[in-house]
Amino acid sequence: MNILEVKGLSKTFGGLVANSNIDMYVEKNSITAVIGPNGAGKTTFFNMITGVYKPTSGEILLEGKPIGGLKPHIVAKYGISRTFQNIRLFNDITVLENVLIGMHNHIKANIIGTLLQLPKSKHEEEDAKKEAYRLLEYVGLADLLNEAAGNLSYGAQRRLEIARALATKPKVLLLDEPVAGMNPKETKMLTDLIQDMCKKIDLTIILIEHDMKLVMEISNHIIVLDHGEKIAEGGPEDIRTNSKVIEAYLGKGAVALA
Structure with missing residues (x-):
C-alpha cells in the first residue's frame, strides 16, 4: 500500500x-x-x-x-515532517522545550487559557510534557531534558531534531x-x-x-x-x-x- x-x-x-x-x-x-x-x-x-x-x-x-x-x-x-541537513534547533532553550515546540499543531489550548492556567489548559500542558519526555526517552535523551539544546553533542542534537519531528505525529x-x-x-x-x-x-x-x-x-x-x-x-x-x-x-x- x-x-x-x-x-x-x-x-x-x-x-x-x-x-x-x-x-x-x-x-x-x-x-x-x-x-x-x-x-x-x-x-x-x-x-x-x-x-x-x-x-x-x-x-x-x-x-x-x-x-x-x-x-x-x-x-x-x-x-509529513522533516529534519534538515543543517540542524535547526532552538539552541538557547531546553531539550524538553524544543520537543514541546514540535507539538504546537496538536495542542488545542488557546493562549488565554494557558495564561490563566485554566484546568483544561493545565491538563493539556501536562500531557504534552509527558509525551515529550516519552519521545526523549525513545531517542535516548531523557536524562538531558533540562539541558540547553546548544550544549548537546552533535549526534545528540541530531536525535533531538528527530524527537521534535516525531512530536508532530x-x-x-x-x-x-x-x-x-x-x-x-x-x-x-x-x-x-x-x-x-x-x-x-x-x-x-x-x-x-x-x-x-x-x-x-x-x-x-x-x-x-x-x-x-x-x-x-x-x-x-x-x-x-x-x-x-x-x-x-x-x-x-x-x-x-x-
Whole structure:
C-alpha cells in the first residue's frame, strides 16, 4: 500500500530546471532513500514534498489526498515532517522545550487559557510534557531534558531534531542527510533508531544520504537523481549494479559495497 505518491513532479526557477518529471511511490512503513551527486535536486525535491516550494507541475498525494503546493504547516498537520541537513534547533532553550515546540499543531489550548492556567489548559500542558519526555526517552535523551539544546553533542542534537519531528505525529518522516558529520558510534546509534522507527512506531521514512553503506543496509527502495531527473530506482542490489548510477554517482567501486 502506497502512503505517498509523487507524479510528474517538476520545479523550475526562472530558466533553471531543478527537478523534472519525477515519479515516486512510497510504501507504508518502508525506508526509501533518495540519492545522487551534489546539485542533483534532492533537497529541492524534499522542499516540494514538505511545502517549502510549490511545484511548477505534477502531483503529490498523501494517502490519496493532494498536498502539493500547500503551506508547510498544513503539510505537517496532514502528517509529513522533516529534519534538515543543517540542524535547526532552538539552541538557547531546553531539550524538553524544543520537543514541546514540535507539538504546537496538536495542542488545542488557546493562549488565554494557558495564561490563566485554566484546568483544561493545565491538563493539556501536562500531557504534552509527558509525551515529550516519552519521545526523549525513545531517542535516548531523557536524562538531558533540562539541558540547553546548544550544549548537546552533535549526534545528540541530531536525535533531538528527530524527537521534535516525531512530536508532530508524522505519518511520513523525511530525513535530510541524517548521519552527515557523525562518527561511527553516532552513525550506528542513529541507524538503529531509523530502523526502529520504521518497524515499531508505524512510520514511513524517506531519507537523503551520501553514506552509501548505510543506504544499502537499511533501504527498501532507492531513487537516484542526477541533474534534477530520476535516472534509476529499485532495491539496493538493483542500484548497486546499475551502470547509469555507477557512472553518475557511485563510482566503479560501488559493486564492492556490502
